Amino acid sequence: xxxxxxxxxxxxxxxxxxxxxxxxxxxxxxxxxxxxxxxxxxxxxxxxxxxxxxxxxxxxxxxxxxxxxxxxxxxxxxxxxxxxxxxxxxxxxxxxxxxxxxxxxxxxxxxxxxxxxxxxxxxxxxxxxxxxxxxxxxxxxxxxxxxxxxxxxxxxxxxxxxxxxxxxxxxxxxxxxxxxxxxxxxxxxxxxxxxxxxxxxxxxxxxxxxxxxxxxxxxxxxxxxxxxxxxxxxxxxxxxxxxxxxxxxxxxxxxxxxxxxxxxxxxxxxxxxxxxxxxxxxxxxxxxxxxxxxxxxxxxxxxxxxxxxxxxxxxxxxxxxxxxxxxxxxxxxxxxxxxxxxxxxxxxxxxxxxxxxxxxxxxxxxxxxxxxxxxxxxxxxxxxxxxxxxxxxxxxxxxxxxxxxxxxxxxxxxxxxxxxxxxxxxxxxxxxxxxxxxxxxxxxxxxxxxxxxxxxxxxxxxxxxxxxxxxxxxxxxxxxxxxxxxxx
Amino acid sequence: xxxxxxxxxxxxxxxxxxxxxxxxxxxxxxxxxxxxxxxxxxxxxxxxxxxxxxxxxxxxxxxxxxxxxxxxxxxxxxxxxxxxxxxxxxxxxxxxxxxxxxxxxxxxxxxxxxxxxxxxxxxxxxxxxxxxxxxxxxxxxxxxxxxxxxxxxxxxxxxxxxxxxxxxxxxxxxxxxxxxxxxxxxxxxxxxxxxxxxxxxxxxxxxxxxxxxxxxxxxxxxxxxxxxxxxxxxxxxxxxxxxxxxxxxxxxxxxxxxxxxxxxxxxxxxxxxxxxxxxxxxxxxxxxxxxxxxxxxxxxxxxxxxxxxxxxxxxxxxxxxxxxxxxxxxxxxxxxxxxxxxxxxxxxxxxxxxxxxxxxxxxxxxxxxxxxxxxxxxxxxxxxxxxxxxxxxxxxxxxxxxxxxxxxxxxxxxxxxxxxxxxxxxxxxxxxxxxxxxxxxxxxxxxxxxxxxxxxxxxxxxxxxxxxxxxxxxxxxxxxxxxxxxxxx
Numbered sequence: 001x002x003x004x005x006x007x008x009x010x011x012x013x014x015x016x017x018x019x020x021x022x023x024x025x026x027x028x029x030x031x032x033x034x035x036x037x038x039x040x041x042x043x044x045x046x047x048x049x050x051x052x053x054x055x056x057x058x059x060x061x062x063x064x065x066x067x068x069x070x071x072x073x074x075x076x077x078x079x080x081x082x083x084x085x086x087x088x089x090x091x092x093x094x095x096x097x098x099x100x101x102x103x104x105x106x107x108x109x110x111x112x113x114x115x116x117x118x119x120x121x122x123x124x125x126x127x128x129x130x131x132x133x134x135x136x137x138x139x140x141x142x143x144x145x146x147x148x149x150x151x152x153x154x155x156x157x158x159x160x161x162x163x164x165x166x167x168x169x170x171x172x173x174x175x176x177x178x179x180x181x182x183x184x185x186x187x188x189x190x191x192x193x194x195x196x197x198x199x200x201x202x203x204x205x206x207x208x209x210x211x212x213x214x215x216x217x218x219x220x221x222x223x224x225x226x227x228x229x230x231x232x233x234x235x236x237x238x239x240x241x242x243x244x245x246x247x248x249x250x251x252x253x254x255x256x257x258x259x260x261x262x263x264x265x266x267x268x269x270x271x272x273x274x275x276x277x278x279x280x281x282x283x284x285x286x287x288x289x290x291x292x293x294x295x296x297x298x299x300x301x302x303x304x305x306x307x308x309x310x311x312x313x314x315x316x317x318x319x320x321x322x323x324x325x326x327x328x329x330x331x332x333x334x335x336x337x338x339x340x341x342x343x344x345x346x347x348x349x350x351x352x353x354x355x356x357x358x359x360x361x362x363x364x365x366x367x368x369x370x371x372x373x374x375x376x377x378x379x380x381x382x383x384x385x386x387x388x389x390x391x392x393x394x395x396x397x398x399x400x401x402x403x404x405x406x407x408x409x410x411x412x413x414x415x416x417x418x419x420x421x422x423x424x425x426x427x428x429x430x431x432x433x434x435x436x437x438x439x440x441x442x443x444x445x446x447x448x449x450x451x452x453x454x455x456x457x458x459x460x461x462x463x464x465x466x467x468x469x470x471x472x473x474x475x476x477x478x479x480x481x482x483x484x485x486x487x488x
Numbered sequence: 489x490x491x492x493x494x495x496x497x498x499x500x501x502x503x504x505x506x507x508x509x510x511x512x513x514x515x516x517x518x519x520x521x522x523x524x525x526x527x528x529x530x531x532x533x534x535x536x537x538x539x540x541x542x543x544x545x546x547x548x549x550x551x552x553x554x555x556x557x558x559x560x561x562x563x564x565x566x567x568x569x570x571x572x573x574x575x576x577x578x579x580x581x582x583x584x585x586x587x588x589x590x591x592x593x594x595x596x597x598x599x600x601x602x603x604x605x606x607x608x609x610x611x612x613x614x615x616x617x618x619x620x621x622x623x624x625x626x627x628x629x630x631x632x633x634x635x636x637x638x639x640x641x642x643x644x645x646x647x648x649x650x651x652x653x654x655x656x657x658x659x660x661x662x663x664x665x666x667x668x669x670x671x672x673x674x675x676x677x678x679x680x681x682x683x684x685x686x687x688x689x690x691x692x693x694x695x696x697x698x699x700x701x702x703x704x705x706x707x708x709x710x711x712x713x714x715x716x717x718x719x720x721x722x723x724x725x726x727x728x729x730x731x732x733x734x735x736x737x738x739x740x741x742x743x744x745x746x747x748x749x750x751x752x753x754x755x756x757x758x759x760x761x762x763x764x765x766x767x768x769x770x771x772x773x774x775x776x777x778x779x780x781x782x783x784x785x786x787x788x789x790x791x792x793x794x795x796x797x798x799x800x801x802x803x804x805x806x807x808x809x810x811x812x813x814x815x816x817x818x819x820x821x822x823x824x825x826x827x828x829x830x831x832x833x834x835x836x837x838x839x840x841x842x843x844x845x846x847x848x849x850x851x852x853x854x855x856x857x858x859x860x861x862x863x864x865x866x867x868x869x870x871x872x873x874x875x876x877x878x879x880x881x882x883x884x885x886x887x888x889x890x891x892x893x894x895x896x897x898x899x900x901x902x903x904x905x906x907x908x909x910x911x912x913x914x915x916x917x918x919x920x921x922x923x924x925x926x927x928x929x930x931x932x933x934x935x936x937x938x939x940x941x942x943x944x945x946x947x948x949x950x951x952x953x954x955x956x957x958x959x960x961x962x963x964x965x966x967x968x969x970x971x972x973x974x975x976x977x
Contacts (some may be wrong), residue, residue, distance in 0.1 A: 001868050002860050004742040008876060009856045015883040016849050020842060022890035025804045034803035039787065039796065042804040042816050071587055071816065149838040307679075 025348045041186070044093045048072035048184075053108045053131030053369070055088050055100060055265035058140040059343065063088050063101075063178075068077055072184050081177035083147050086156075086206040086309075087138060087170050087362065090178035094189030099206065100134065100362070101178075103310040107132040107366055114375065119366045130369035137166035137364045137377075142447070144152075145479035147169040149472040155433075155453035156207035156341040159476055161449045162439055164379035165358030166308065169449075169476065170342075171208040207452070209313040213338035214452055217424030218277045218406075219435045220333030224346055225274055225282075225397065227289050227297035229390035235271035235397050239288075241281035242266050247325035251331065254283045254328060258465070259466075275405035277421060279332045286331025294318075294331070299424050300385040301347045302357060309342075316343040333424060344437045344450035347385075351398065352418065352445035355391035357382045399442050402470075407436065409470035415481055416442040419473065421465030431456035436469035440477045447480035449473045499928070507565035508545045514871055515541055515572020518812060522576050525813025526583040537599075543573065544606060550601030550923065551610045556928035559921040560858060561614070566610075567853045567902055567917045571602050571910070573844070574903035576812070576833055577824075584818030591784045594824045594905045601907035605914030612918030623866050629672040636669030637715070637732070641722050666728050667899065667912035670735070670881075671919070674873035677736055680708070681743035682865040691742040700808050701748055709749070712736045721824025726761075726774065727884045727896025733757055735877045740873050743865070778894035794821045795888075795895050798830035802890070803842075809837025824905040826897060830889050845886070848901070852879045855920050862927035871923050874916045 026034070035043050051074060054061035062084050065074040076091045078084070089099025097105055106112035110119065110131040122129055139159075144170045146157035147157035157170035180192050196204050207210070228237075241262040243252040262268050262278035273281035286294060298304075298318055307313040317327055329335035342360060350357035359382040366374045386394070398418035400406040409417040422435030432454060437450035451472045456463025494556055516538050523530045545568065552559055553635035579595035586592070591761045615621075622629070639656050647655040647662065655662050679687070692702035712733060719729040737753035764771045766833040773791060781792035781799075796821040805815065817831035824831070833841040855875025859868045899909035 001742050001745070001865060004745050005856055005859050005868070005872055008742060008872065009853065012852055012856065012876065012879045013849075015879055016852075018843055018892055019845055019883060019886045019890065022887065022892045023802070023833065023838060023841050023845070026890050027841065028807060028831060031803040031806050037782075037800065040804070042800055045816055046804075097877060126855055200648055205592055216506055272898040 004433070007019075009068060010249070014477065015216055037097070037469075042347045045071055045417045048076075048093070050074075050078065051107060051130045051369075052091070052238065053133045055084075055104075055108075056133055057084065057138045057143070060140070062140075063091075068184075069095055070184055075184070076182045078176075078178045079178045081166040082175035083171070084138070085178050086172040086208060087136065088178060090181040092178075092181040092186060092189045092193070094186045095193040098204075099311055100136075103240045103308070104134050104363065104366075107134060110369075114366075115368060118370070122471075128433060132369070133367050133371075134363055135365040135367070136362055137161075137168065138170065138362070139480070139485055142476060142479050143169040143171060145169075146472070146476045147173070147265065149475035150451075150453070151447050153453050153457035153468075154207075154455070155451065155457070155469075156202070157449065157451050157472060157476060158341045158345040159447050159449045159480065160345045160349045160358075160360055161343075162353040162445045163358070165349070165360045165375060165382070166364065166379070167342075167360050167362050168447060168480065170206075170208045170362070172205070174203045176203040206311070207454075208341045209309070210309055210340065213314055213316065213340055214433050214435075214454075215424040215426070216333040216339045216344060217329045217422035217433070217435055218282075218333055219344055219347070219420050219422035219437045219450075220331070220337055220339075221274060221277065221282045222351065222394065222420050222437065223298050223303075223396070224286050224289070224294060224331050225270065225394055226301075226351070226386050226390065228270060228285055228295045229393050230297065230386055231289055231293060233270055235269060235393050237270050238265055238267045239270055239273060239281050240266060240284045241268040241273055241278050242284075243280070245280040245328065247282050247283075247286075247328055249323060250325050252325060254279055254282060254332070256430045271397045271400055274420070275400045277401075283328035283331045286327050290329050291322060294327070295463045297386070300357070300383055301350055302343055302382065302385075303339075304400050307342075307360065309360050313342055314340055316340060333422060341450045341452050344435065344452075348418075348420075348439045349445075349448035349449060350385040351394050352439035352442070352448050353391075354388045355384055355386040357385045372463055379431070379479055395442050398438070402438070403407060406464070406466040407438070407470045409466055409476070410438055410474040412440070412474060412478055412481070415440055415473070415477070417477060418442040418445075419470065421470060423464045426455065431460045431463055434463050434465040434468040436465050436473040437476065440471075440472045440481065446484045449476045449480075451476070492834070501549075501557060504561035504564060505549055508549055508568060511565040511569035511572065512542055514569040514643065515576065518576035519572050519579065521582040521812035522583070526580060527813075544603065548610060551614060553941060555614045556921050556925035558925045559926035560854050560928065562850055562854050564918055564926070565923055566847050566854075567914065568606075568849055568901035570844070570851075571914075573832070574828065574900075574905075575599055575602060577817075577828060577835075577903070578905050580813055580835070581817055581824045581831060583813070584816065584823070588818055590818075592824075597907075598905050598910070601910040604907070605910040608911050609914040609918035610922070612915055613921055613925075616919075616922050618926065619867050619919060620864060622658060622675050622901070623679050623682070623869070626676055626683075629679070631677035633669040633672030633676055634715070636665035636672060637719060637728075639665050664899070664906060664908035665907075665910040666725075670731070671874075671912055671916055673732060673735065674739075674877060675871055677739045678866050678869035678873055681739055681869055682706075685743040685865070686741065688749075689746055701746065701752070706752070709736070709740065709753065709756070713753075713760065716828035723856050725897055726771070726894055727881075727888070729899035730757070730884055730893075730896070731881055731898065733875060734880045735873060737870055738876045738880075739873050742859075743869060767934075774894045778891065779893060785814065787899055794827065795891065797821070798827045798889050798892065801830050803826075805834040805837045805841075807838050809833075809835050809840055811835060823974060825899065826885070826895075828891060828900050828904045829886050832903070834933050845882075848878070848882050851877075851917075854924075858920055858924040858927060862923050863930075867923045867926070871920060874920055878913070878916070 052065040056061035063078050065076055068075040089101040091097050091101040108131045144157055150173045154398030157171045160167055176196055181189050183189050243261045256279045262276055303316045306315055326335050330337050358460040359380040362376050365376045368374050395418050398420055399416055400421045402410050402417045406421040407456045410417050410419050417438055417440040434453045436451045439445040451469040453468050457468045459466045459468055502904040520530055523534050578598050582592050582595050590964050645656050647657055656665055688705050690702055738751055741748045765775050781795050782784045783867035786792050787796055812835050815834040817834050820827045820830055854876045855871050859871035862868055878901055882895055885898040885900050898905050901913040
């Protein structure tokens with residue numbers, strides 16, 4: 001019987017070899033793929049099991065990992081969660097990561113290449129892997145002022161330092177608290193996430209940079225005005241401003257807000273047209289300048305650019321080869337023109353910064369666990385939107401808007417504020433989105449602000465950019481000016 | 489091999505002592521890591537545990553020296569190391585469960601079973617003077633095996649755990665009679681086959697170039713096949729069915745040397761498995777959970793949850809493991825029993841996993857080696873049966889965990905939590921050592937005077953073969969002789 005026993009040993013060997021191959025398959029070949037499976041809680045344990053770096057605003061950690069006695073070892077905590085949620089995002093075992101928690105993940109969890117030497121040191125010392133701390137450009141006072149000013153209304157505020165592009169505030173309301181998503185139960189965090197996702201308030205969307213883009217309304221007149229100034233117009237150039245503008249090719253007309261006239265005659269200066277936000281004048285001006293001029297002016301301010309700050313910004317849009325009436329509509333920020341509050345803040349910032357557009361950014365400094373600087377963002381020029389002279393002229397025009405035009409609600413005693421209102425129609429049955437785009441002090445700006453409030457906020461159909469959004473911008477500017485005065 | 493040193497080398501009691509020392513090191517080392525990493529440090533419990541483990545090792549060694557001085561020196565240390573490793577892992581899993589708020593004390597219970605198992609093995613070595621005695625109980629063993637297999641199906645006695653009806657309640661404790669049935673069947677098959685091998689080896693019609701057995705001889709195979717299918721369907725336990733049927737076919741093949749039995753057997757099993765999968769929803773569901781384990785719909789239905797969690801655990805272990813106490817084996821349901829290998833894979837890595845497989849391979853190889861060495865057909869078949877069933881059982885359970893075959897409810901010998909399995913496998917080791925003692929003693933002629941074993945039946949052993957078996961070269965000679973004798977039949 002020994003011969004079959006030997007053959008059987010071969011079979012046994014084959015069985016064991018099969019097991020060894022399958023074990024190698026699971027533990028070696030497919031190990032990475034299985035490790036990345038979102039259903040694999042161990043990967044989360046490993047992530048949560050290491051000290052994740054904090055996110056810092058104004059010297060204070062707004063997001064930090066604190067030790068906790070459960071399998072995850074650390075709990076991600078968000079102080080003042082709703083205020084910063086659009087910026088920080090969430091870090092959750094359920095829906096995963098978003099915003100900076102996602103884009104800066106490698107730095108925060110310590111796996112980034114930049115932290116190689118730190119990791120090596122930790123390996124040698126036998127200490128656990130620690131993440132880097134990420135310091136933001138956000139100013140907590142300005143952020144809070146914007147959040148408070150927006151209040152219960154749906155909308156967004158973005159504030160930029162025009163000189164550097166540093167984002168000083170980025171608020172989106174209604175917001176959510178990432179704390180509720182950071183619970184260490186995937187079923188609970190998933191159900192909270194589903195609730196937030198299905199909530200018509202859409203609090204998970206960062207309205208400042210993404211989600212649905214908005215029609216800029218009359219704030220787009222700044223781009224048309226910039227195009228005109230670049231084309232040789234001056235603030236004093238007289239342009240046509242009829243009470244009602246017949247659009248070519250159609251029976252449609254363009255009227256001014258409330259059907260009013262823009263001046264005593266059918267012609268007004270460019271400055272006057274901007275001051276009173278004359279629709280007919282800018283519609284005609286857009287047609288006169290021609291689409292290429294407007295496209296190029298808009299592109300100079302960043303229209304259509306893919307931006308990551310490092311959050312992904314939805315690029316602003318212009319219509320593709322519009323016809324004459326569509327150009328007229330686009331000239332007053334309607335039709336297919338779409339933008340984000342960040343883009344409009346960039347417009348204001350570029351005008352305020354002598355026509356030079358700085359690249360906006362959120363992350364200032366990244367430090368390793370020993371507080372050594374790993375990276376520091378240096379301001380970067382993105383483009384030249386317009387000439388210094390044209391920018392100066394447009395600034396004067398924008399000051400007139402706040403001094404005596406549609407944006408008087410943004411005026412601050414002793415400070416020259418430059419601004420532009422916008423009231424973007426959203427449809428026949430819904431209230432308009434109201435805008436205010438501004439920077440201050442006009443002669444040497446420290447802040448550029450864009451405010452959008454959806455569907456007129458609490459004023460409904462009565463809402464205009466001047467009534468609803470300008471006061472919000474004013475509050476933000478006031479906070480920034482006080483801040484600048486206090487620190488300088 | 490004829491050297492002056494042969495006596496001490498051949499018998500191997502000194503090797504066994506050294507290997508036992510290694511086994512103790514494995515058991516205590518693992519336990520020390522567990523205590524240090526999860527159990528709040530190495531303290532008095534560790535010292536007590538170490539003392540008991542070393543005392544048991546010494547006791548076992550002494551008993552073997554006295555009652556089975558020529559037994560294979562590797563079997564005991566290998567089983568000892570595996571048991572110790574399992575105990576450490578089960579203790580570690582108790583801590584893992586405690587972390588998630590589940591209070592268990594599998595380790596203490598299992599420690600008791602391990603001692604009972606070792607004692608059972610020593611009792612077999614001590615009191616079973618010759619394995620051939622068991623041949624008298626061939627049919628008793630068959631009935632006991634069948635009883636053990638079918639008992640869980642009896643209403644009121646059987647219990648269904650985790651979908652498989654392979655348990656019975658006895659004195660308030662759960663028992664897996666299938667584990668004992670395995671040994672009973674090995675004895676029964678061996679007894680039956682050694683008596684009927686001549687008939688079963690007779691040639692039948694030739695189909696497609698393969699000479700099939702005579703149809704009238706198919707009876708026993710068909711009965712076992714029917715029982716295996718019944719087990720799969722009624723107990724929802726594909727593993728046991730595969731194990732028993734595979735065991736029978738392997739022993740049948742060894743007894744008759746007819747590959748046709750294997751062909752017929754495999755064909756029958758495949759047909760049965762496919763049929764069961766087609767007709768019975770729960771079997772099909774098992775297949776589905778195996779083939780599409782990672783599919784979202786299958787996973788979310790919960791059918792492949794355990795399997796996938798086990799795979800995640802092993803994957804996270806990687807090549808070198810997380811280290812004992814540093815992984816998360818508690819995430820896998822039944823991490824202490826069905827999925828103990830996944831738990832070990834996670835914390836000891838592929839390296840540890842391979843080492844454990846190698847230890848099993850050594851045990852199985854030693855069993856088959858014993859089978860070749862022993863001269864009586866009954867002993868050969870028992871040793872083959874025990875060795876092959878252990879290999880097949882390991883293949884079924886580890887293959888299930890690593891997704892080679894559908895997941896089943898078999899236990900991992902020596903490692904998994906469960907008293908029945910622990911005791912049954914130790915008894916199997918005891919039997920193997922008894923058989924190997926007989927074969928090696930007669931081969932090496934180092935039998936202490938007055939040994940009771942010696943009276944067993946030395947006269948039955950043909951003189952030429954007595955000197956032959958024991959090493960590779962002489963085995964060839966022996967097999968040549970066997971071929972001659974069979975050709976003469």
